[in-house]
Amino acid sequence: MAGHSDSSSSEKKSGEAMTDVPTFSAENLQNNMKVIYYSRTFMSITGGVIAGIFGFTGFVGFIFYFLVMTITSIGLIAKAKFSVHSYFDSWNRIILDGLMGGLMSFVLFWTFAYDIVHIF
Amino acid sequence: MGLGFMIGVFGVLILSHAAYSTIQYRGLLKIMEEEFSGPPMNVVLELLLGFFFCIWAALTVPGNFLSIHPESEENRIVSLSANLDFMIFNHRAKVFPLEIDMKLKH
Numbered sequence: 001m002a003g004h005s006d007s008s009s010s011e012k013k014s015g016e017a018m019t020d021v022p023t024f025s026a027e028n029l030q031n032n033m034k035v036i037y038y039s040r041t042f043m044s045i046t047g048g049v050i051a052g053i054f055g056f057t058g059f060v061g062f063i064f065y066f067l068v069m070t071i072t073s074i075g076l077i078a079k080a081k082f083s084v085h086s087y088f089d090s091w092n093r094i095i096l097d098g099l100m101g102g103l104m105s106f107v108l109f110w111t112f113a114y115d116i117v118h119i120f
Numbered sequence: 121m122g123l124g125f126m127i128g129v130f131g132v133l134i135l136s137h138a139a140y141s142t143i144q145y146r147g148l149l150k151i152m153e154e155e156f157s158g159p160p161m162n163v164v165l166e167l168l169l170g171f172f173f174c175i176w177a178a179l180t181v182p183g184n185f186l187s188i189h190p191e192s193e194e195n196r197i198v199s200l201s202a203n204l205d206f207m208i209f210n211h212r213a214k215v216f217p218l219e220i221d222m223k224l225k226h
Contacts, residue, residue, distance in 0.1 A: 031183070055156060
């Protein structure tokens with residue numbers, strides 16, 4: 001009989017037979033997006049500190065940021081064991097999500113580390 | 121979780137040590153009145169090492185990916201949420217004999 005929903009229940013997002021939308025568990029997708037967000041934020045902060053210590057100024061720093069994000073994306077895809085479609089519904093999520101928010105954190109910690117190391 | 125967290129803390133410590141070394145290097149350059157062109161080689165190596173430790177921690181600490189297919193192995197249990205629409209009260213228990221002697225039992 002129907003049990004009470006506990007934390008491990010998976011909510012279905014179902015489609016109709018006409019439009020043939022594939023079903024997936026939205027709660028697990030949300031968990032995966034949260035994991036990506038945390039990973040990207042931490043890597044943005046780390047990349048910012050490294051860019052500040054190196055002494056990058058101007059455009060080179062942003063190039064470094066996109067390099068760090070590419071490495072992070074490759075790491076996340078490797079964590080998903082290269083079968084992205086069993087954990088996400090589209091490629092855009094694992095590649096593009098959190099990029100702009102991470103850019104803000106990167107610039108913050110970049111200027112912070114640069115000030116500490118090179119100016120004071 | 122514990123090991124990944126420790127590696128992350130270790131990576132952050134390595135990065136702060138690299139920052140401190142660079143500050144000292146800049147102080148030295150100020151004394152010798154030279155321009156700062158880049159951190160010394162050992163600091164670069166230290167930064168790379170700290171970077172790899174932080175990457176490793178960033179990928180392992182936040183948690184695992186869960187499969188989103190409904191028919192995969194770990195998603196087998198389906199349960200409906202406690203929804204009033206699915207609660208029925210018109211079931212077989214009404215044929216149980218009435219308990220006449222219903223008192224509050226202490």
